[in-house]
Amino acid sequence: MFKVVKRRQLNDNMFWLVIEAPLVARKAKPGQFVILITDEYGERIPLTMAGHDSEAGTIDLIFAAVGRTTMLMSQLQEGEYLMDVVGPLGKPTEMDGLKKVCVVGGGTGNALAYPLACGMHDHGVEVDMICGYKSKDLVILEDEFRAGVDNLYMMTDDGTYGEKGFTTDKLKELIESGKEYDEIVAVGPPMMMKFTCKMAQDYGIHSIASLTAKFVCVDGPEFDGSLVDWDDLIKRSNYYKDQEAEDRAHVCRLTGGVRYND
């Protein structure tokens, strides 16, 4: 059993849990993920760690309550437990030899970009961070990013906060303005990652995409952005969506979000 020691709500449906998991925390590195199970009836879901504290023996999980499992997790209070947390899994983010990097985060992907960007910065890499959100009420982690990277650019699709436009607009502007990146890292919805990686390729810059979908356990979760078949990935990531939407309705309808345990 893995205790929730701290819980924070970041916006309407984003949450930050600090979990006691000493075996995971002692060796965790930025970019690695855990697999967790909420309770006996839960599924196994992978979630990239948003941070960890080896001394305190805790890990940070930031997530959007969109699926059945994340909805159940969002209801956990301090002092309650997750049944299982296993990790650290996956390969840590490659940082050696990098001097200047641009990290591009989209929506809830910013939660995953956060440990990555700050981890790189701590490692001595100069980090520009572009955070993209649909609108102002979805903005998360602005203060944390500001404290953890060199330059932060806030973008909203509708212009209600920061600059109006897509993350790729800002990325193009920065590259055109003469910024020379060794690498561009994309974390967000598949469509956004596809266009970010394509832009990187157009400018001849190496790109990395963080895939939290399937088959990440052995090789992932980070992949060379130029080698990903994006259309295939987008199709595949839609597969369990129908089933999940049905499940979601099911949880809400039957239990008001809280699983019924007898």
Next chain:
Amino acid sequence: MINIKLNQNPMPEQEPDVRNHNFLEVAEGYTEEMAINEAMRCLKCRKKPCVGGCPVNIKIPDFIAQIAIGEFEEAYQIISEDSSLPAICGRVCPQENQCQGVCTRCAKGEPVAIGRLERFAADWHAAHYGDEEIPPVESNGHKVAIIGAGPAGLACAGDLVNKGYEVTVFEALHKTGGVLVYGIPQFRLPKEIVAAEVAKLEAKGVKFVTDAVVGRAITVDELMKEEGFESVFIGTGAGLPSFMNIPGENLIGVCSANEYLTRINLMKAYLPEYDTPIMHGDRIAVVGGGNVAMDAARCAKRMGAKEVYVIYRRSMEELPARAEEVHHAIEEGCIFKLLHNPVQILGDEDGNVRAIECVQMELGEPDASGRRRPIPIEGSNFEVPVDMVIMSIGTKLNTLILDTTDQLEANKRGGIGTDDGAATNRDGIFAGGDAVTGAATVIKAMGAGKVAAASMDDYLSK
């Protein structure tokens, strides 16, 4: 008195058309009368070929003789001298290639149903003595670690705890049992049986640490240098699925048998109260002919598929699955497409599987494995319309432990290198089971765990 009947006592089973809609155990087990009657078929021959045919050399004629006179508990005790998991092996061993395959009665008629009798003795013991309190074993002060709570690890843990070692078993998954819980389905091996075996070990004093990925969370070297384990056994199995590398394997509706079975068995996707998502198909192709393929095909039937095809590139004679599983799969309505080999999987415009294209095969000369090599018949390609494909063509070793353990050497197959006593090149580190041999059987893994336990005892007694 010998029972001279040529045929075995048939196993009571659920009717095929009933059981292919549920996950209850297919084989219901012999009654006492059936067991005694079957035990009396043993000729008590002098050569006892069955003992040599058993990977752990259970004293088969001795336990059968006890069943024949109604001393069922005594039979169980005799089996337990050599086997740690009789209720499990009685159910999942490929007896036709082992003890029963060499039974003297095969000369004329069917062999004695040794596996069924083993299972009977184990189940009888569980029913009558299962609740008996097991006292903890007194410690001899030595700490040992076992990595992987599958058949090899459990057998090794059992022998070591009996000798007084303080045993800690590290398991990467959230449940103990390894392939016994994530691979073999409930209808073939009820999970309660595995849980009971683990509970017995716990009662004796074995500690289980689940959710612990050795190699990531902690390394073998750290276990030995920092955590005070004097010796380590590695029994991490072979759990990384292989694919055919044919076009279309990325289509929606293609998965590995490993993933499919794990979702169903370990994560209980067949029970409505569990959240585990699972792919459903109406017409499913299972590619492969091993036990895992049979398990996947029979699960697919139970999950509601209308048609399930087992596609295998050789003929029935070469099919590697346990005979009983093949027989059961056919009874349950799985359609065998033998001498067929997939060349590609075809998708619709949305990227969903719509068919699998196969080529017909014929058998040529025997290859290195001694089996006749399948050769494609040119121009014989045709499509089988399916909406889901389950790849079950074997598993590879995960190299995590090899990669993260200082100077641990691999063998030619890519597994962990060991000598006959399960010792690796590193002092105090032992290994066995699929992690060494590549995918094999439960009983072989169990046997390797026992060999390792004996070697570890020698090593630590020096």
